[in-house]
Amino acid sequence: MKKGKFLLAVIATVVLILGACGNNSKKESDVDSLKVVQDKGEMVVGIMGTYAPYNFMNKDKAYDGFDVDIAKELAKRLNVEAKFVAQDFSGLIPGLQKGKFDILVSQVTITEDREKQIDFTDPYITNDVKVIVKDDNTSIQSVEDFKGKKIGVGLGTNDEAYLRNDLIPQVGDFKINTYDDVITTLKDLDAGRIDATINNVYALKPIIEENGFKVKAVGEPIKSDKAAVAVKKGNTELVDALNKALSDMKKDGTYKEIFVKWFDEEPKAE
Secondary structure: OHHHHHHHHHHHHHHHHHHHHHHHHHHHHHOOHHHHHHHHOEEEEEEOOEEOOOEEEOOOOOEEOHHHHHHHHHHHHOOOEEEEEEOOHHHHHHHHHOOOOOEEEEEEEOOHHHHHHEEEEEEEEEEEEEEEEEOOOOOOOOHHHOOOOEEEEEOOOHHHHHHHHHHHHHHOOOEEEEEOOHHHHHHHHHHOOOOEEEEEHHHHHHHHHHHOOOEEEEEEEEEEEEEEEEEEOOOHHHHHHHHHHHHHHHHOOHHHHHHHHHHOOOOOOO
């Protein structure tokens, strides 16, 4: 009897300990980063830092661009400071999941696959994506001409997934070269090491003008991508606060001012 009672007592103790651990784990996973961000007075924003005019290092060695201005305004409306940390695009989402960043404001396109990994705010920009080739190229007029060619694309981007999952089955095999930044992609295109790339015109214009690349956009847009602020999965309070800030920015004209500043045109009606 004594052994039986002792064994029951041990089992009960183990159950209580496991239950307590389970409750603690749940509480930790339920902590929303909105309070964390506001308590520390700082919001760490993940960006590429090499993607003008969205986010880049300016001549004063400070991060600048459309995304940067959007992130600064969001932080201001949450009564915190924005701290920018640069990372290759392929490492942004893993970094967000590991807690390296509080949010991503770096043209992270909303996709079904990403929605399984992270949460998104409402979109803050829509980008039309086009085929880009050398000025003297006459053999590629659309994605239908990619078969057998070398196509450059950003590593880990929505465009890379589009090429692999949608285009190859549709048009036939072509070689995909991946890059960590747009300027290197365009350098290879300009030098003839790849036959084409895909990207949005907003992103390409300043790089082409600054470097004198002899490239051009051809055909109609092949797709339109909606980018949003990315947040670690489950942080609904932070998403709600960011959505309210975005909505207020659009209502009071601040969003329009930022858009016109960087793209010299008014945002399209959604």
